[in-house]
Amino acid sequence: MLHYLPVTRQRLHATQRQLHAALDELRVAEAIFATTQPAMITDARRRILRVNEAFTELMGYTPEEVIGNTPWMFRSNHHDGQFYADMLATIGSTGRWQGEIWDRRKNGGVFPKWMSISAVHNAAGELTHLVATYTDLSAQKQAQQQIHQLAFYDRLTTLPNRTLLHERLQRAMADTGRSGRHGALLLLDWDDLKALNDSLGHPMGDALLQQIAQRLAACVQDHDTVGRLGGDEFAIVLPDVGSDREQAAARAESTAQAILRSLAQPMRLGNSDYAGSASLGLALFGAGATGATDADQLLKQAEMAMYQAKAAGRAGLHFFDAALEQAISGRLQLERELRAGIARQELLLHYQPQVALRDGSFRTIGAEALVRWQHPGRGLLGPGLFIPLAEETGLIAPLGQWVLQAACKQLGAWQRQPALAQLSLAVNVSAAQFLQPGFATDLLALLEQTGAPAQRLKLELTESMLLGNADTVVATMAQLQAHGVRFSLDDFGTGYSSLQYLKRLPLYQLKIDQGFVRDLEHNESDAAIARSVIALAQGLGLAVIAEGVESQAQQRLLLDMGCSNYQGYWFSRPLPLADFEAWCARSATVTPA
Ligand code: C2E
Ligand code: MG
Ligand code: MG
Numbered sequence: 001m002l003h004y005l006p007v008t009r010q011r012l013h014a015t016q017r018q019l020h021a022a023l024d025e026l027r028v029a030e031a032i033f034a035t036t037q038p039a040m041i042t043d044a045r046r047r048i049l050r051v052n053e054a055f056t057e058l059m060g061y062t063p064e065e066v067i068g069n070t071p072w073m074f075r076s077n078h079h080d081g082q083f084y085a086d087m088l089a090t091i092g093s094t095g096r097w098q099g100e101i102w103d104r105r106k107n108g109g110v111f112p113k114w115m116s117i118s119a120v121h122n123a124a125g126e127l128t129h130l131v132a133t134y135t136d137l138s139a140q141k142q143a144q145q146q147i148h149q150l151a152f153y154d155r156l157t158t159l160p161n162r163t164l165l166h167e168r169l170q171r172a173m174a175d176t177g178r179s180g181r182h183g184a185l186l187l188l189d190w191d192d193l194k195a196l197n198d199s200l201g202h203p204m205g206d207a208l209l210q211q212i213a214q215r216l217a218a219c220v221q222d223h224d225t226v227g228r229l230g231g232d233e234f235a236i237v238l239p240d241v242g243s244d245r246e247q248a249a250a251r252a253e254s255t256a257q258a259i260l261r262s263l264a265q266p267m268r269l270g271n272s273d274y275a276g277s278a279s280l281g282l283a284l285f286g287a288g289a290t291g292a293t294d295a296d297q298l299l300k301q302a303e304m305a306m307y308q309a310k311a312a313g314r315a316g317l318h319f320f321d322a323a324l325e326q327a328i329s330g331r332l333q334l335e336r337e338l339r340a341g342i343a344r345q346e347l348l349l350h351y352q353p354q355v356a357l358r359d360g361s362f363r364t365i366g367a368e369a370l371v372r373w374q375h376p377g378r379g380l381l382g383p384g385l386f387i388p389l390a391e392e393t394g395l396i397a398p399l400g401q402w403v404l405q406a407a408c409k410q411l412g413a414w415q416r417q418p419a420l421a422q423l424s425l426a427v428n429v430s431a432a433q434f435l436q437p438g439f440a441t442d443l444l445a446l447l448e449q450t451g452a453p454a455q456r457l458k459l460e461l462t463e464s465m466l467l468g469n470a471d472t473v474v475a476t477m478a479q480l481q482a483h484g485v486r487f488s489l490d491d492f493g494t495g496y497s498s499l500q501y502l503k504r505l506p507l508y509q510l511k512i513d514q515g516f517v518r519d520l521e522h523n524e525s526d527a528a529i530a531r532s533v534i535a536l537a538q539g540l541g542l543a544v545i546a547e548g549v550e551s552q553a554q555q556r557l558l559l560d561m562g563c564s565n566y567q568g569y570w571f572s573r574p575l576p577l578a579d580f581e582a583w584c585a586r587s588a589t590v591t592p593a
Pocket of ligand 1: 384429491514549568
């Protein structure tokens with residue numbers, strides 16, 4: 001028995017030592033828990049058991065407010081459900097998780113923190129606790145943002161700096177490479193910053209640069225980038241100015257002109273007005289525009305163009321691509337002239353007779369109004385020279401409005417002459433014009449005001465305007481048809497004729513395109529198309545007219561196919577009003593269509 005005593009004492013001592021060690025460890029753990037690092041302990045079911053003082057300071061809750069709850073109470077909308085599910089799965093498999101998490105404080109503020117979670121297991125290996133510690137990342141984030149601001153933005157103007165602009169330009173070039181569209185780079189250099197700095201001092205120079213930055217930003221759209229390259233050099237990236245090269249150049253040029261106009265307004269510097277000027281260089285990119293393959297090369301091109309602008313007397317704009325510049329300036333001039341021409345009443349209508357074969361003789365049923373432009377320098381211009389431009393620039397709206405007005409006035413005037421009262425008048429309407437809100441109401445008002453009978457007005461539409469707009473087109477047509485206006489589908493056979501569409505449209509007539517009439521006698525497939533258009537019209541219960549009839553042979557063939565309405569040089573060219581009225585008086589009887 002006795003010999004057991006020392007052993008027992010030894011074991012007692014050992015147990016005491018273990019107990020002390022455990023107590024020491026506990027004290028260490030307690031000390032750690034009491035440090036300045038926020039910490040939280042939960043049980044295995046994630047119910048909060050303890051939080052330390054640093055935690056309550058960070059989150060704004062007292063221990064009583066959180067104990068018994070789960071950390072779910074701190075969640076923000078920053079993360080989705082998957083984020084939390086992944087976190088739990090990682091803890092389950094590895095026993096730990098760490099990462100950035102955005103939580104909500106008691107006061108509602110959401111902020112980023114770095115969180116480390118460790119799982120605690122008992123001797124049997126079962127999960128008993130989770131311990132989480134945090135580091136507040138708000139200050140780091142702020143610093144990061146500040147670094148970003150310093151690295152990518154110009155301090156004086158807060159505009160993107162050269163680095164960021166370069167990056168955006170590179171990205172825009174890659175995008176146009178994929179999409180086949182065009183972008184533009186404008187490079188701007190203020191003409192006399194040095195003189196201003198020398199005479200008024202640098203603070204004034206800085207104030208000027210800030211005002212330039214503001215004006216530039218106001219001239220562009222959201223997806224464009226205005227940046228300051230340094231000194232008095234600014235650059236503007238227009239990432240998408242359209243697919244057609246000339247049109248893209250015209251759009252970039254119009255932004256550049258807007259910038260020049262804006263910068264030409266005097267600036268307020270101190271107590272006085274200051275008027276300076278800028279020189280602009282423009283280079284297009286995308287779709288092989290100028291051959292520049294990267295941002296640096298393009299910047300050089302724009303810079304070269306800018307120096308040319310400076311050399312040409314400052315306060316101007318130069319294109320890198322001279323041929324393009326010439327094409328654009330021609331177009332721009334035409335656009336300016338057309339705008340003025342519409343206002344100065346330089347447009348006029350010619351009338352091409354439409355005839356019907358009735359009881360063995362041709363009778364005039366009406367005319368198609370075809371617009372002409374009496375250009376002050378270039379003489380009488382046909383619509384092929386200016387309608388496409390008008391459509392691209394939006395001038396088609398005032399132009400089309402003028403045509404409709406003139407046509408309705410004429411219809412109203414014929415109405416008061418018994419010999420001409422039966423004439424109907426066909427008017428071409430462009431898609432952009434027809435799709436304008438209020439088109440139908442405006443036209444109905446116009447009919448009333450001019451005394452033109454709605455049933456004598458025939459609007460010529462094209463199939464292409466149906467694409468993507470079928471519902472609007474049908475609704476507008478129906479509204480007008482209800483008042484008697486009739487519709488003819490122009491250039492029929494050249495478009496996207498789908499029976500589906502045709503059946504939905506309240507049409508009166510199909511117009512066989514002149515392209516099929518031209519070779520009617522010699523080209524079997526043209527003849528087949530003409531024949532099927534006529535059959536289609538008959539099947540749908542529509543009238544049919546052939547345009548571009550230039551010979552009796554064509555007219556006879558068309559008649560054999562079942563078409564007895566015609567328009568074309570064989571009958572008459574488009575005529576000025578007086579000639580048309582004389583033609584009506586001289587030729588066959590005027591008869592209703
Ligand atoms: P469109 O509506 O198909 O007009 C028929 C065109 O064919 C007219 O050309 C007419 O002069 C021409 N033409 C008539 N008969 C013959 C012929 O026997 N042989 C040949 N080779 N040509 C003939 P124009 O006046 O140059 O008009 C061209 C196009 O311009 C028109 O084609 C129409 O799409 C458009 N257009 C004309 N006036 C207006 C308008 O007021 N508004 C709109 N939006 N477009 C118009
Ligand atoms: Mg037409
Ligand atoms: Mg036509």
